[in-house]
Amino acid sequence: MPTKAGKVGIGIVGSKFAGELHATAYSRCADAEIVAACSNRPDELEEFTTRFGINKSYSDYHEMMKDPEIDIVSICVPNFLHHAVAMAACEAGKHVVCEKPLATTMEHAREMVEAFDKKGLKLMYAEDWNFAPALVRAKEIVDEGAIGRILYIRAKESHNGSHSPFAQTLDYCGGGALLHLGCHPASFVRYITGQEVVEVVASITEGFEKNLVHHGLEGEDFGVALLTLADGTRAVIEGNYVTQGGMDDCVEIYGTEGVVKVDLTFGSPLSVYSSRGYSYVLEKADLSTGWTKPAIDEFYSLGYETELAAFVRCVKEDLPVPEGARGIDGLATLAIVKAAYQSAAEGRPVDPRELW
Numbered sequence: 318m319p320t321k322a323g324k325v326g327i328g329i330v331g332s333k334f335a336g337e338l339h340a341t342a343y344s345r346c347a348d349a350e351i352v353a354a355c356s357n358r359p360d361e362l363e364e365f366t367t368r369f370g371i372n373k374s375y376s377d378y379h380e381m382m383k384d385p386e387i388d389i390v391s392i393c394v395p396n397f398l399h400h401a402v403a404m405a406a407c408e409a410g411k412h413v414v415c416e417k418p419l420a421t422t423m424e425h426a427r428e429m430v431e432a433f434d435k436k437g438l439k440l441m442y443a444e445d446w447n448f449a450p451a452l453v454r455a456k457e458i459v460d461e462g463a464i465g466r467i468l469y470i471r472a473k474e475s476h477n478g479s480h481s482p483f484a485q486t487l488d489y490c491g492g493g494a495l496l497h498l499g500c501h502p503a504s505f506v507r508y509i510t511g512q513e514v515v516e517v518v519a520s521i522t523e524g525f526e527k528n529l530v531h532h533g534l535e536g537e538d539f540g541v542a543l544l545t546l547a548d549g550t551r552a553v554i555e556g557n558y559v560t561q562g563g564m565d566d567c568v569e570i571y572g573t574e575g576v577v578k579v580d581l582t583f584g585s586p587l588s589v590y591s592s593r594g595y596s597y598v599l600e601k602a603d604l605s606t607g608w609t610k611p612a613i614d615e616f617y618s619l620g621y622e623t624e625l626a627a628f629v630r631c632v633k634e635d636l637p638v639p640e641g642a643r644g645i646d647g648l649a650t651l652a653i654v655k656a657a658y659q660s661a662a663e664g665r666p667v668d669p670r671e672l673w
């Protein structure tokens with residue numbers, strides 16, 4: 318049911334980092350109205366609702382689900398809660414936008430996909446890379462045939478570690494850097510090739526003292542996986558928490574007739590030299606002195622704005638969820654990362670389709 322103003326009504330669960338990404342993106346979408354927000358931290362919630370002009374706030378997401386003005390529930394809580402919040406939303410007849418990863422376990426991810434399918438509701442997997450303007454343009458160029466047939470893709474997301482206390486233990490997050498960061502390249506590889514991954518060979522640091530840097534982290538702080546796609550295309554994906562200097566997201570696509578390279582985070586047209594420093598350069602950058610390449614608008618360049626506008630349109634016009642951003646795509650992505658963990662643990666290639 319739309320809001321009184323005829324807009325798609327949004328309820329956001331989680332009012333911190335991802336909550337802010339979603340709230341900013343929805344605020345820029347003319348067809349969306351953020352009806353309510355929910356968090357178990359009252360102080361944080363009050364600041365959040367005031368900042369974004371949200372009228373209703375809830376401390377219990379079950380209560381929020383009863384609000385008839387909410388069409389879409391945006392899940393911006395730690396990974397281990399994605400399943401419970403999504404199932405409550407589904408039960409209440411709401412569509413869902415779920416942050417990555419879809420869930421911490423394959424069982425939960427499967428249950429979510431099945432429940433939404435059964436109810437005819439939309440489960441939208443928030444893979445922002447698929448909507449990032451530079452990667453959208455890269456896909457258009459590749460689809461046009463400019464680089465011939467794709468042979469090999471190299472893609473990574475890396476920074477110096479998650480800020481979230483929930484990212485420190487496996488029960489809360491389901492994995493380390495390869496899950497949290499490597500899920501973006503894993504999704505994008507499937508999306509741009511239109512192929513399923515049929516084999517994964519991986520190496521990861523194994524947590525705590527086996528990590529390269531983060532000895533208090535239960536999950537890995539470095540993970541790399543070699544993927545083989547159904548047609549033989551290869552991809553190397555990487556997620557690491559050992560990168561200083563700001564979030565580094567890069568994609569290289571090698572084809573029979575050419576190459577496409579995308580620098581998603583350091584590709585700013587702005588260059589700044591400052592001896593004093595300034596307030597913000599880009600995500601996870603800790604220094605702003607000397608030469609820097611400040612982001613102009615990460616909500617846009619990393620895809621959140623166009624992603625959430627696409628999801629709102631999808632609900633408003635009852636369109637199918639875009640390929641690459643369906644619940645099933647979240648499930649397939651999780652399977653690739655879980656296959657990587659199994660491969661690293663058992664020292665053998667693993668077919669992620671066996672985990673679906």
Ligand SMILES: NC(=O)c1ccc[n+]([C@@H]2O[C@H](COP(=O)([O-])OP(=O)(O)OC[C@H]3O[C@@H](n4cnc5c(N)ncnc54)[C@H](O)[C@@H]3O)[C@@H](O)[C@H]2O)c1
Binds near residue numbers: 330333395482497
């Ligand atoms: N797509 C992206 O680029 C991106 C970026 C950052 C985070 N994320 C994802 O977003 C999710 C949240 O991450 P974050 O960095 O915002 O975490 P965070 O720890 O910064 O914030 C979590 C929020 O959830 C709230 N919360 C916790 N338990 C709750 C409960 N039971 N009921 C209601 N609210 C509760 C907290 O109060 C907080 O507001 C994670 O799944 C993460 O992987 C995605």
